[in-house]
Amino acid sequence: MPGPAESDYRGGMASSPVSIDDLRRRLVAAQQGMQAQGWGCLLVSPGPDLRYLTGYEALPLERLTCLVLRDGGLPFLVVPELEIAAAEASPVGSLGLDLLPWAETEDPYAKTADMIGPLTSAAVDNHMWAEKALPFASALGDVPLQLAGPVLSSLRIRKSADEVTALREAGAAIDAVHERMGEWLRAGRTEREVAADIDRAIIDAGHVRTDFVIVGSGPNGASPHHEVSDRVIEEGDPVVVDIGGTTAAGYCSDETRMYSIGQPPAEFLEYYAVLQEAQWTAVAAVRPGIPCQDIDAIARDIIAGAGYGDLFIHRTGHGIGLETHEEPYIVAGNDRQLEAGFAFSIEPGIYRSGAHGARIEDIVVCGEDGPLLMNDRPRDLQVL
């Protein structure tokens, strides 16, 4: 292909749960955040930050596309001439953003710096590639670069009502896949075969993209990062199924449920009960004002109290929205307090190396009075 983008042919044009007015408010808030930090400009390359601020779903590629917010001037979008039509077909057109097009043989960094004028500092989005960030720093006169993460994630971390609706739709879509697990998961099939069925079902359930499929049967369930293998699932296996995708609105799903093929080992049932209590107690503790690390500690203390502390080897959760992993992270050391609208996973796990493992995961939004659950499937072990 001559140009930029991954197709979104499964779900239609970058449908967005936000209105043009919402995008305008986000742009203004980002500009204000930039000014509060004293940055001369804020540069946002293709990715979730750009989609959040403009609705434009461009992929990061070699040609420079970049939103420029600047102190004392209107925002504009640097765009390859070839992609003007694609940019204008996105919400960028309705937003009325000025474009700064550049031709195939021009230097877009120098052209952007000319348009911005002299400044003493600049911030870049956290995912900007070094090959874009370093030329920007140089074209802008070797100004020190800052990471825009603190400003942009402080906006993205608080989900609006429309965004919570989008996360709920994503949650319902992945629930619908878990609901069908009995059709595919049985003794005699390989993890890979089951995963291929799940993949198709994730798309059929209303996602435009499958992001990951983990089917960890028996001993493979003891590695939290196992994905799939050619292992044949056996009678008595506990199976970790952790799956997610992205909807047309751009929001991600992520849900883990536990299955067993017939009766699992007694030892497994013992720690599964502990895990279920830990997960649910952490979910129930969600409310504005509680620090992220406390949610982690609540789950961890219950697991440690039952003697399984050494077998819970990862953080309790991660934020979710336009990315599967974003702020806030539910991890020891993160003293950030939850606020209404924060969205994240709660997914403690217990991993008995060489034998089996278990994880239960829900996406939770912090509501004004407590947790709002984005997933709805039973958290009991599903014996198939």
Place this chain on the structure above:
Amino acid sequence: MPGPAESDYRGGMASSPVSIDDLRRRLVAAQQGMQAQGWGCLLVSPGPDLRYLTGYEALPLERLTCLVLRDGGLPFLVVPELEIAAAEASPVGSLGLDLLPWAETEDPYAKTADMIGPLTSAAVDNHMWAEKALPFASALGDVPLQLAGPVLSSLRIRKSADEVTALREAGAAIDAVHERMGEWLRAGRTEREVAADIDRAIIDAGHVRTDFVIVGSGPNGASPHHEVSDRVIEEGDPVVVDIGGTTAAGYCSDETRMYSIGQPPAEFLEYYAVLQEAQWTAVAAVRPGIPCQDIDAIARDIIAGAGYGDLFIHRTGHGIGLETHEEPYIVAGNDRQLEAGFAFSIEPGIYRSGAHGARIEDIVVCGEDGPLLMNDRPRDLQVL
């Protein structure tokens, strides 16, 4: 999911067309390139560069994974504790690379800098996120960062015989999809419906991932970056079909062929003949020693000579390998001479705004004596 990766459940574990010995040679060559540049270290985050050097197919996510090559020491891989098993299950294990694991609450940048020791310059891979590159620069004592692109792409740009085989397999897989186009492409269906069929066929043909599907019918063919829409394909439409995916070996396919639903407009046939001559003449000119920009000029001159110069609005091609777009770019201003093993697209286009458009694209490897074609479907207009 608690962790890192997109699943590769469709194609098995990161199968690689390279041997451990090849990976060792690449690591040594990268280290020598680094030393020749006078860089104190070379830092490679997850992505195609890391896969090229180590065979490890990790995705870029928030936790730091990074290959460190350094002057006067063995290379090592910084890896989150949680992902040690995944790293060791990849060719990293057989390579015997040292690991520097870090725990969920440690600062991996400081830990890496301590291991590296004092230095005066550092290079990072071109796709490293700013949120990794800037903390590295700071942890290493505010050393100036360089882009490792020139060193790493000088390795990746020359495909080995095994890599050419992998590109040929990818080319055959996408040929097989074009061969079936008549099953799906017909009047009365929308572009989106056709694209959904193509998507499934791309996977069935042996790719592990569909990268993009462009179905540009009638006037939509006049926008090189059109993907798909709900437009209903009509009798007499010329249709641009530009599709690609990634195989289990990690190599990309990318092929454009032109179709028409019954008899297309006479004007279209007129410029299609010009385009076909331009594309084929540029392909035939491929040989070691010819500058990239000359290949572009050969196609462009033929199109301009026939009076369509203003309608060919993009470069002639891009390199391809572990990424769909990589060096060398076949564009005016690129005086780099082709060498045996360079792999790239040749894809001129003519776009008649509001009416229709055409593009023909092949992946070509520069052989010792001329072009090696990775695609094999007829370049004549396919009238369905």
